[in-house]
Each structure stands twice: as C-alpha cells, then as structure tokens.
Amino acid sequence: MSxxxxxxxxxxKFKKISFELVSYASKIAEMLNVQTVALxxxxxxxxxxxxxxxxxxxxxxxxxxxxLKNLDNQAYASVIAQVAEKEGAKVVIIAHNNxxxxxxxxxxxKLKAGLGAGVSKLPSSVEPFTIFKKVYSGKAxxxxxxxxxxxxxxxxxxxxxFEENVKSPSIESFEPALSDDLFKxxxxxxxxxxxxxxLTDAEIVVSGGRGMRxxxxxxxxxxxxxxxxxxxxxxxxxxxxxxxxxxxxTGQTGKIIAPNLYIxxxxxxxxQHLAGISSSKCIVAIxxxxxxxxFEAADYGIIGDTAKVLPDFIQAxxxxx
Amino acid sequence: xxxxxxxxxxPDTTTxxxxxxxxxxxxxxxxxxxxxxxxxxALTRAIxxxxxxxxxxxxxxxxxxxxxxxxxxxxxxxxxGADDAVRIDAEPTDAxxxxxxxxxxxxxxxxxxxxxxxxxxxYNGSAVGGMLAEFLNIPSVSAVSAVNIENSQVKIKRDIDxxxxxxxxxxxVVAIAQKGIAKEPMIAAMRGIMMARKKPLNxxxxxxxxxLTGIVNFELPQPKPPCKMIEPDNxxxxxxxxxxxxxxx
Ligand SMILES: Cc1cc2nc3c(=O)[nH]c(=O)nc-3n(C[C@H](O)[C@H](O)[C@H](O)COP(=O)(O)OP(=O)(O)OC[C@H]3O[C@@H](n4cnc5c(N)ncnc54)[C@H](O)[C@@H]3O)c2cc1C
Ligand SMILES: Nc1ncnc2c1ncn2[C@@H]1O[C@H](COP(=O)(O)O)[C@@H](O)[C@H]1O
Numbered sequence: 107m108s109x110x111x112x113x114x115x116x117x118x119k120f121k122k123i124s125f126e127l128v129s130y131a132s133k134i135a136e137m138l139n140v141q142t143v144a145l146x147x148x149x150x151x152x153x154x155x156x157x158x159x160x161x162x163x164x165x166x167x168x169x170x171x172x173x174l175k176n177l178d179n180q181a182y183a184s185v186i187a188q189v190a191e192k193e194g195a196k197v198v199i200i201a202h203n204n205x206x207x208x209x210x211x212x213x214x215x216k217l218k219a220g221l222g223a224g225v226s227k228l229p230s231s232v233e234p235f236t237i238f239k240k241v242y243s244g245k246a247x248x249x250x251x252x253x254x255x256x257x258x259x260x261x262x263x264x265x266x267x268f269e270e271n272v273k274s275p276s277i278e279s280f281e282p283a284l285s286d287d288l289f290k291x292x293x294x295x296x297x298x299x300x301x302x303x304x305l306t307d308a309e310i311v312v313s314g315g316r317g318m319r320x321x322x323x324x325x326x327x328x329x330x331x332x333x334x335x336x337x338x339x340x341x342x343x344x345x346x347x348x349x350x351x352x353x354x355x356t357g358q359t360g361k362i363i364a365p366n367l368y369i370x371x372x373x374x375x376x377x378q379h380l381a382g383i384s385s386s387k388c389i390v391a392i393x394x395x396x397x398x399x400x401f402e403a404a405d406y407g408i409i410g411d412t413a414k415v416l417p418d419f420i421q422a423x424x425x426x427x
Numbered sequence: 428x429x430x431x432x433x434x435x436x437x438p439d440t441t442t443x444x445x446x447x448x449x450x451x452x453x454x455x456x457x458x459x460x461x462x463x464x465x466x467x468x469a470l471t472r473a474i475x476x477x478x479x480x481x482x483x484x485x486x487x488x489x490x491x492x493x494x495x496x497x498x499x500x501x502x503x504x505x506x507x508g509a510d511d512a513v514r515i516d517a518e519p520t521d522a523x524x525x526x527x528x529x530x531x532x533x534x535x536x537x538x539x540x541x542x543x544x545x546x547x548x549x550y551n552g553s554a555v556g557g558m559l560a561e562f563l564n565i566p567s568v569s570a571v572s573a574v575n576i577e578n579s580q581v582k583i584k585r586d587i588d589x590x591x592x593x594x595x596x597x598x599x600v601v602a603i604a605q606k607g608i609a610k611e612p613m614i615a616a617m618r619g620i621m622m623a624r625k626k627p628l629n630x631x632x633x634x635x636x637x638x639l640t641g642i643v644n645f646e647l648p649q650p651k652p653p654c655k656m657i658e659p660d661n662x663x664x665x666x667x668x669x670x671x672x673x674x675x676x
Contacts, residue, residue: 116589177587179557179567202553204588207545208569208603211557214523220639221522223552236643241551242453245444249643260553290566290597298590306588310676334676352572352607358440358548359464359606367675378440384648388673390665391654401654406668410659418662423676426666 108143108165109135110195112186113158114205115150121307122264123201125161129268130228130261131199132162137232141165143193144275147174147185155277162271167193168279176293177205183212185282190217192280195256202260203306210260219256226265226364226385243358243381263306264364265385305354308337310367311386313356315341315379317372317393317412321349326416327371333423339363341373357382371412375400392416428482428579428598430473431538433529433555434489434504435463436497437548450644453549460500464612465544467507469602471609472574473542474508482576486510490532492517492525498628506615506623517633520641522550526558527636533563539598540581545570545605556603566596572607 111131113124128144135142144163146155148170155166167189174181186209190198198213200206202224214221222237230236235252237259305311312331314324321344331338338354345355356363358381368386372393373379380403383389391404392415401407408415438458445454462470470489477484489504490513491497501512515532519525533541543556560567572591573584583594583602615623657665669676 114588176592179560179569180564183561204570204586207553208557208567211522211526211552211554212561212567214554214639215526215558215561218639221552221554222640223522223554239551241549241645242438242442242444243440243548243551245442245648246446247646247648249646251641251643252639253641254639290600291568292595293592294595295593296587296590297592304589355606367669367673381440388669388675390669401656403651404654405651405673406665407654407656408659408662408665409656415659415662418660419666422663422666425663426670426676 107138107140107194107196109138109140109197109199110143110145110190110193111163111199112145112209114201115146115148115154118148118150119154120157123203123307124158126263126266126268127199127201127261128158128161128163129271130266132271133228134197134199137229138196140196143167143195145169145186145189147182152277156275159273159275160270161268162273163275164273166275166277168277169282170279171282171284173284173289177208178289178291179208179212180290181284181288183209183216184284184288186213187216188282189280190256198256198258200258200260202262206260210258214258217256217258218254219258220252220254222250222252222257222259224262225259226262244384245381262364262385264309264366303335303337305337305339305356305361306363309365310334310336311339311363311365312336312369312371313339313341313373314344314350314371314412315373316343318344321347323413324350326412326420330369330416330420330423333420341379370400370404371416373400374398375403428484428539428576430476430484430487430540430542432466432470432473432487432489432504432509432542433559434466434470434491434501435544435547435549436460436491436493436500437463440464440548444647446645450646451642453645462500462504463544463547465546465604466542467612468606468609469542469544469604470504470507470509471613472604474613475609476574476576483579488513488538490515490529492519492528492633494518501628502623503615505626505628506619507613508619511626512628514628514630515633516630521638522552522554522558523640524636524638526555526562528633529559530562531634532631537599541599541601543601543603545603556601560601563599565599565601567601567603568594568596569603571602571604574602574608
C-alpha cells in the first residue's frame with residue numbers, strides 16, 4: 107500500500123511545488139504507515155528524479171513515453187490510475203494548479219475516489235479521513251470527510267511548510283498501456299512564458315489597482331518587483347482596461363495565489379479581489395483612503411499616494427541591498 | 428452542433444459567508460443567487476458562437492442539478508439567450524454526485540460541446556467538468572481561455588502552468604472555462620426576459636448515486652490582527668518590518 111504523488115516537471119526540471127507535494131505526501135504516508143511513491147511523467151534525468159528522495163519519497167516511478175509529450179487529460183489520468191493500481195495507492199496527491207485541476211477529477215471517477223480539492227493542511231484525521239479546505243472563495247473553510255476507500259487530494263501551492271528528509275529511493279521505469287483511443291486531442295502552437303517569474307510560483311508579488319491611475323504609471327511597480335525578485339499582478343479593472351495583461355489579474359475570477367508577501371498599491375480590496383490573495387502570508391497595502399477595505403486584510407499599511415510611496419519603497423529596498 | 432452549459436447556482440460574489448445549524452449549513456437568508464461567473468462567461472461565448480450562422484449551432488441548453496429554488500437563476504440563463512434548460516431534481520451533494528447525474532442525462536441526450544466553469548463560487552471544487560468527461564469517456568480540456576469553431580472543428584486555447592497551448596479535440600468534448608473565454612458576461616435584454624418565460628425548462632428525475640464526500644462543518648477564518656500602520660514618510664520602517672519582523676524579504 108502507498109501514498110502516490112504525481113510530480114510535474116518543466117522541461118525536465120522539478121520546481122518547488124513538486125517537492126512541496128512529495129513532502130506533503132510523505133507526511134500522510136506516515137499517518138497511514140505506508141510508503142511514499144512519487145510518479146514522474148516525461149523526460150527527466152536520473153539526477154533530477156533523485157531529488158524527490160530528499161523530501162522522503164521511498165520509491166520513484168518514471169514514465170517516459172513519446173505519446174505523453176503533451177498533456178492529454180484522458181491519457182495522463184489513465185497513466186496515473188494504472189500506477190495507483192499497481193502500487194495499491196490509498197491516497198493520491200496532485201497539485202492544485204492547472205494540470206492538477208485537469209487530472210484529479212478524471213482520476214476521481216476512474217478510481218471511484220473522493221476528491222478533496224485545494225487542501226492546505228494535513229488531514230485532521232485519517233479515520234474517518236477528514237480534510238480542511240477553502241470554500242466560498244476563501245470566505246470560509248469546511249471540514250470534509252472523504253468516504254471512499256481511495257482518496258485524492260489536490261494541494262494548494264505554497265501552503266504547506268515542507269522540509270527535507272533525505273531518503274535514497276529506488277527508481278523504476280514503467281511502461282503504461284496506452285491505447286490509441288485515449289488520445290482524442292492534438293496540441294499545437296505551444297507558447298511558453300520565459301524569463302519572467304510566474305505569478306503562481308512567485309514568493310513575492312507587487313500588484314497595482316485602479317489607484318495607479320494609468321497603465322503608463324507602472325514603472326515603479328515593475329522596478330520594485332525587479333528589486334525584490336517578485337512577479338507583478340493587478341486588479342481586474344486594470345486588466346479590463348488593458349493597462350496590464352490578463353495573466354496578471356488576481357482575484358476570484360483571476361489567479362488565486364498565496365505568496366509570502368503581497369504588496370497591493372492603489373487597490374481598494376473588494377471582496378472578489380481578496381478571494382484571490384487572502385491566503386498570502388503577509389499583505390502590505392498602500393492606499394490614500396484610510397477606510398479602504400484592503401486595510402482589514404492587510405498586515406502592514408501606509409495611508410498615502412502610490413506616486414510618492416512606491417519610489418520611497420524602491421529607495422529603501424535599494425539601501426537594504 | 429449542440430452546446431450544453433453546466434450551470435451552477437451560487438451566492439452573489441459579495442455575499443458574506445454565514446452558517447447555521449451548528450455551522451453545518453450555509454445561511455441563505457438574504458442571499459442573492461447568480462449564475463456562477465465562469466458559467467455565465469461560457470454561456471456568453473456559446474451565444475456569440477451561435478450568432479455566426481457559419482458555425483451552424485442548432486441549440487444551446489443549460490443544465491443544473493438542483494432543487495426547485497435554482498429555477499430563477501436558470502430563467503436568467505434563458506433570458507440571456509439559452510434556448511432551453513434542464514433541471515435534474517436533486518440536492519447537489521458533491522461534485523461526484525453532480526457529474527454522475529449530468530453524465531446519466533447525456534447518455535440519452537448527446538451534445539457536442541459541453542462547457543463547465545473552472546470552479547464554482549461556493550464549493551470551489553474545480554471538479555465537475557473533469558469528472559463528467561471521465562464518466563462519459565470523452566476528452567476534456569481545462570483552463571480554457573478561448574473557443575472557436577473552424578470548419579466544424581472546435582479549436583481551444585488553454586493555459587498550462589507557464590504558458591498557453593492550442594488544442595483541437597474530437598467531439599464531444601468538455602471545455603472547462605476560465606477567464607478570457609468571453610470578455611464581459613452578456614446581460615439579458617427586456618425582450619429576452621419576456622421570451623424566457625416561454626422557453627422550456629424540463630425537470631428530470633435523478634438517478635441513484637452515492638456521494639463520495641460529506642461536509643462535517645464549516646469554519647470562518649480566524650480574525651486577522653489589526654493592520655500595523657506606518658507613516659507615509661517612513662517607508663524605511665516598513666521595509667525594516669518586512670525584513671526583520673515578518674521576515675518576508
Ligand atoms: C463577479 C465579479 C467578479 C470579480 N472578480 C474580480 C477579481 O477576480 N479580481 C478583482 O480585482 N476584482 C474583481 N471584481 C471587481 C471588484 O468588485 C472591484 O471592482 C475591483 O477589485 C476594484 O479594483 P481596484 O481596487 O483596482 O479599483 P477601485 O475599487 O477603484 O480602487 C482603487 C483604490 O485606489 C485608491 N487610490 C486612488 N488613488 C490613489 C493613489 N494615488 N495612491 C494610492 N491609492 C489610491 C482608492 O482609494 C481606492 O481604494 C469582480 C467583480 C464581480 C462582480
Ligand atoms: N449543481 C450543478 N449543476 C450543474 N453544473 C454544476 C453544478 N455544480 C457545478 N457545476 C459545474 O461545474 C463547474 C465547476 O464546479 P465545481 O466542481 O463545484 O467547482 C461549475 O462552473 C459548473 O459548470
């Protein structure tokens with residue numbers, strides 16, 4: 107029996123989220139007293155695979171098949187299910203990101219396994235299997251019991267304090283059965299974002315709202331982000347106005363993020379905006395209006411004009427370095 | 428081509444979450460109910476596609492698993508421009524239950540392009556679309572930000588973690604919609620509201636399905652300690668606190 111964790115790679119490399127997932131899975135494996143098995147799909151070198159052992163994977167299964175070059179939800183879910191069956195998985199752990207949200211529900215039906223989507227903590231009990239998850243767009247949480255024999259959890263990114271626990275796992279390659287009728291989609295025109303820090307990966311995010319007044323005023327946001335190694339973001343009206351690209355919009359209908367630090371400049375803090383950022387560990391608000399709701403969500407606040415505060419902020423960070 | 432939109436009936440996004448019965452049930456007092464924002468965008472895109480005759484779309488149907496009280500929200504979808512509506516008469520206990528109900532209906536009432544939203548504003552499961560596709564053994568494409576029809580082929584743009592891709596899929600397909608699929612949700616015109624009353628809203632009986640999960644209770648977030656205010660001419664102090672107190676830079 108095992109806890110199976112699906113680890114994604116990006117051009118053959120794992121990211122922090124992959125290690126976070128393995129570490130999380132190993133903690134559940136401990137609670138159940140079973141092994142942690144990590145599955146990797148794609149062309150990943152042995153050295154890289156071994157890194158999963160640093161976060162307490164007992165065994166690594168590598169699937170490398172040309173047919174799986176692009177994400178096909180049906181095919182990928184089938185591969186994970188085959189490995190889950192082979193390894194007697196009691197729990198399957200997947201990231202709560204685009205890929206995970208695409209695969210976990212399919213797997214749930216395949217394995218008749220109840221899904222706990224977007225968890226951020228370990229289960230409070232394994233008998234009955236009780237998880238804690240966000241509901242109502244972060245306005246509340248629920249304790250949820252998963253009743254099926256097998257369980258699937260998707261873990262919210264940057265929500266779990268993971269730690270190193272070095273093991274020397276065995277690495278096994280596995281050839282899944284891949285019948286042609288699993289492949290009903292074709293992928294073309296892949297556009298990868300390069301160079302920039304992805305909003306969903308970023309540990310620090312600098313974000314601007316309508317209080318920035320115009321898209322032409324964004325250079326202090328960009329400069330501060332650059333200095334802090336941060337990603338840039340914005341509120342919805344800002345992307346609707348075309349001041350900033352749509353990928354940057356955070357909130358209920360945009361990206362949901364949980365960085366260590368979120369700096370909100372000229373953002374009022376509407377409930378739909380907070381839905382996307384309230385899980386941030388630390389929130390800084392800069393706003394001219396002392397009654398702006400963002401100050402209720404923030405840890406640190408400055409009542410002031412972004413046109414003055416941001417340049418001072420940049421200066422102070424420069425002096426720090 | 429026939430388009431189906433899975434429609435979730437959710438509290439208005441400004442609703443404060445409150446609970447009753449020992450925190451085991453959502454307090455619906457005074458709540459305004461709306462079409463889940465992504466489902467509304469998907470409906471909008473479907474209507475846009477239908478308005479181009481070259482796409483030869485015969486019909487747009489909306490489907491909801493829910494009790495009678497969801498009908499006003501379904502009527503809204505009809506007023507915006509859906510042609511007909513189907514309500515599966517059951518309380519939507521969990522995503523697996525909902526997907527199984529819709530899948531059962533689709534076995535005898537096939538559609539070509541099936542839209543779901545990426546997440547419902549209440550349960551936040553991001554689950555029904557993928558489950559539905561798996562029940563039907565058909566492809567699903569998630570995080571969809573654009574759908575077009577070219578030579579009766581469905582072309583989909585989706586987000587991957589770190590980029591975008593174009594996907595062409597065999598039909599039927601489940602497209603799981605997020606932001607971008609349509610610009611602004613379409614609003615019902617007066618004529619639409621009048622016509623909606625006459626459009627069919629069929630009620631069908633549920634099948635026996637057991638939910639795989641159950642809610643024990645709800646909790647509200649811990650109140651945050653009050654925000655620490657820093658003087659606007661002392662940004663240095665803020666940076667100092669971020670470094671030494673919060674330890675985030
Ligand atoms: C269904 C639905 C979904 C939504 N989803 C989202 C979502 O995902 N994300 C999102 O962001 N919004 C969303 N919204 C919109 C949301 O309700 C707000 O309208 C929006 O978040 C406001 O953006 P803002 O804070 O940038 O602008 P405003 O509300 O206009 O606030 C601007 C703020 O800047 C301050 N300000 C002005 N000048 C300055 C200055 N010189 N220096 C400092 N501060 C200044 C003002 O005091 C004000 O607080 C949604 C709305 C609906 C109905
Ligand atoms: N009760 C329901 N009836 C019909 N469709 C639903 C229902 N609940 C959820 N959906 C669909 O599934 C999507 C995702 O919901 P969820 O999996 O609950 O986050 C929604 O955007 C709807 O398209």
